[in-house]
Amino acid sequence: MPKRKSVKHKFSIPAQSDPRITTFMYSVRLDQESAPLVWQQIRSARKLYNDIIAFMRQTYDETQVFILDKAGDEAKNLNSEIEDLNKQFKIARADQDDAGMIEIAQLRLEKRRVLSGLLKEVRANNKNEVKAIFFDKIGLRTSCGTYQIRCQAVNESNLGWGTANDVLARAIKAFQSRIKVGQPPKFAIGSEKLQDSLWIQFTQAGGEDIQSLLSGECFGFALRVPDGGAGRRKYGEFRFRLGSAKNKDYATGTFYYNRPIPEGSKIVSVALTRKRIGSAFKYSIQLVTELPEKAGAEKSPKTDKFCSLYFGWARGVGDEKISRNFMALADQGNPNEARLFFLPESIEADLARVKDLKSERSQIRNDITQKIKQGEIEIPFVSDETANDFEAIKRLPATYISPSRVHRLCHQMIEAKIPRPDGLEKWRLKDRALHQNIAFIRRRALFRRRDFYRVTACEIARKYQTIVIRSLDLKKAMTRLDTTTGEKSDINKKSRTGQRLVALYELKTSIMQAAAKEGCVVIEIKGEKTATTCAYCGKENLVASQEDWHLMVCPDCGAKVIRKKNGAAVAWQFAAPVIDDLVDEARSLAAMQEEKRKILKSEKTEKAVAARAKNRAARERQDATGTPGGSRA
Numbered sequence: 001m002p003k004r005k006s007v008k009h010k011f012s013i014p015a016q017s018d019p020r021i022t023t024f025m026y027s028v029r030l031d032q033e034s035a036p037l038v039w040q041q042i043r044s045a046r047k048l049y050n051d052i053i054a055f056m057r058q059t060y061d062e063t064q065v066f067i068l069d070k071a072g073d074e075a076k077n078l079n080s081e082i083e084d085l086n087k088q089f090k091i092a093r094a095d096q097d098d099a100g101m102i103e104i105a106q107l108r109l110e111k112r113r114v115l116s117g118l119l120k121e122v123r124a125n126n127k128n129e130v131k132a133i134f135f136d137k138i139g140l141r142t143s144c145g146t147y148q149i150r151c152q153a154v155n156e157s158n159l160g161w162g163t164a165n166d167v168l169a170r171a172i173k174a175f176q177s178r179i180k181v182g183q184p185p186k187f188a189i190g191s192e193k194l195q196d197s198l199w200i201q202f203t204q205a206g207g208e209d210i211q212s213l214l215s216g217e218c219f220g221f222a223l224r225v226p227d228g229g230a231g232r233r234k235y236g237e238f239r240f241r242l243g244s245a246k247n248k249d250y251a252t253g254t255f256y257y258n259r260p261i262p263e264g265s266k267i268v269s270v271a272l273t274r275k276r277i278g279s280a281f282k283y284s285i286q287l288v289t290e291l292p293e294k295a296g297a298e299k300s301p302k303t304d305k306f307c308s309l310y311f312g313w314a315r316g317v318g319d320e321k322i323s324r325n326f327m328a329l330a331d332q333g334n335p336n337e338a339r340l341f342f343l344p345e346s347i348e349a350d351l352a353r354v355k356d357l358k359s360e361r362s363q364i365r366n367d368i369t370q371k372i373k374q375g376e377i378e379i380p381f382v383s384d385e386t387a388n389d390f391e392a393i394k395r396l397p398a399t400y401i402s403p404s405r406v407h408r409l410c411h412q413m414i415e416a417k418i419p420r421p422d423g424l425e426k427w428r429l430k431d432r433a434l435h436q437n438i439a440f441i442r443r444r445a446l447f448r449r450r451d452f453y454r455v456t457a458c459e460i461a462r463k464y465q466t467i468v469i470r471s472l473d474l475k476k477a478m479t480r481l482d483t484t485t486g487e488k489s490d491i492n493k494k495s496r497t498g499q500r501l502v503a504l505y506e507l508k509t510s511i512m513q514a515a516a517k518e519g520c521v522v523i524e525i526k527g528e529k530t531a532t533t534c535a536y537c538g539k540e541n542l543v544a545s546q547e548d549w550h551l552m553v554c555p556d557c558g559a560k561v562i563r564k565k566n567g568a569a570v571a572w573q574f575a576a577p578v579i580d581d582l583v584d585e586a587r588s589l590a591a592m593q594e595e596k597r598k599i600l601k602s603e604k605t606e607k608a609v610a611a612r613a614k615n616r617a618a619r620e621r622q623d624a625t626g627t628p629g630g631s632r633a
């Protein structure tokens with residue numbers, strides 16, 4: 001077993017989720033007249049999101065131009081050479097010249113590397129200037145352009161300010177995560193959204209007392225619980241303010257009160273959520289709640305000390321059944337005793353169905369473009385734009401024509417009121433149906449996967465005192481991909497990796513939340529060595545088996561072991577000698593954080609009390625003298 005000192009540095013203690021913050025969700029029947037008002041708010045919120053994204057993208061473009069300008073002639077020349085290569089690449093692609101494509105891609109990659117090196121230097125040298133001119137435009141401060149767009153939506157479109165804050169926060173999060181990979185954030189497409197939420201936030205320090213919501217004292221949001229409390233077939237009433245206070249627009253209805261909110265709870269914020277299920281909408285309210293001290297302390301008794309988890313979504317060749325696991329759990333050092341976790345088959349079946357529908361979509365795309373190319377379907381002249389698209393379809397091989405290009409042709413005809421050729425219209429309807437079907441099944445599968453993760457995470461967190469997980473490194477995964485060339489496969493690889501990472505982060509989040517809820521400590525272990533160390537002999541020479549990607553082979557002791565089982569067992573072995581120290585450290589960190597939180601909270605309350613006193617004094621002065629003074633809160 002490895003010595004304690006040598007492994008200590010591999011561990012870190014992540015910020016543990018707050019166990020006292022929990023969400024109460026109730027399904028809702030909305031009063032008929034409320035639905036259009038809710039829709040209006042959702043529409044304004046979606047518009048605000050894309051307005052902010054548009055502003056961010058523009059800022060991003062301006063920054064690029066500014067930096068290139070500063071970088072001088074060498075960088076400018078490189079940039080135009082890269083643009084030329086982009087054109088050449090497109091031509092090679094159209095000619096299906098694979099060798100040419102690879103050659104151009106490699107040349108372009110070389111130039112991009114040099115350029116990004118130059119730009120990096122310029123960026124570093126002009127850091128403050130870039131920040132001052134451009135990036136100060138993006139943020140939550142009142143001087144930021146993004147914040148001003150948010151205010152405009154509140155003032156001019158009557159969007160509720162809680163919702164506007166949520167939209168701004170989401171846009172900034174999207175910006176931050178995209179800018180890490182050197183890209184501006186993307187627009188959201190309303191018709192593809194399955195869920196929208198409107199928010200009311202309570203500004204009171206620590207949240208609004210549940211009592212004031214129940215008594216109707218709080219104007220933003222009120223609840224009336226049914227007589228006899230929560231239970232089966234118990235319905236209460238609610239009122240949720242939409243937009244500004246002066247408009248007096250409310251969403252009202254009944255909610256199913258199946259789970260009581262403990263007395264003494266504080267409500268931090270409330271969301272009214274609309275989910276699309278097929279062609280219908282389902283509504284719910286969610287109360288983000290801080291439980292009173294004692295309620296958070298109930299924890300399940302643990303039967304086991306600690307386990308280690310090894311995540312992974314990568315699929316390879318080899319045993320089909322084994323390839324569908326997403327995690328291994330070890331609660332001892334022997335990899336053979338480690339447990340593999342699999343997704344339910346129905347979710348797998350849905351994901352497989354998505355794949356089939358996608359290939360069906362490609363098939364009908366191939367058919368329609370073939371017919372257009374051969375003149376079997378004639379495309380009438382509508383505008384120069386249609387003529388261009390038509391030319392492109394004739395020139396490009398089918399695999400490079402996106403269905404949206406053909407849809408664009410159709411839409412121009414629809415707008416110009418020109419009847420579509422029969423075959424084209426048939427394709428349009430069929431492709432649209434397929435697209436919607438794919439989106440629906442995919443989302444449904446992803447929702448169910450998330451639920452499955454939650455249940456699994458709870459089961460583990462109830463059993464063990466401590467969970468050791470391998471940390472996930474998004475940045476590393478991205479750069480590893482960056483070093484490979486071969487344009488076509490690269491893009492596919494990137495998006496596949498992205499999807500896998502999303503799934504793994506979701507799994508990790510579920511574990512963190514379940515752990516917090518069940519009073520279980522989470523420790524992170526850095527990944528590298530857990531993947532290459534042999535759980536049997538401890539040497540670091542494990543290699544993937546040639547015939548089965550999921551098996552690892554040890555050249556030193558000859559062991560053959562399933563990759564994830566080995567990883568989990570090795571993580572367990574590394575953690576075992578130091579686990580008590582790590583748990584102590586995590587506990588004292590948590591105690592420190594709790595202390596800090598309490599101080600912050602009391603400071604906030606003091607500030608609020610002081611501000612109220614100041615305002616009161618100002619009002620009294622005004623009453624006495626008749627001159628205005630101080631601002632009313």
Ligand SMILES: [Zn+2]
Pocket residue numbers: 534535536537538539554555556557558559
């Ligand atoms: Zn070995």
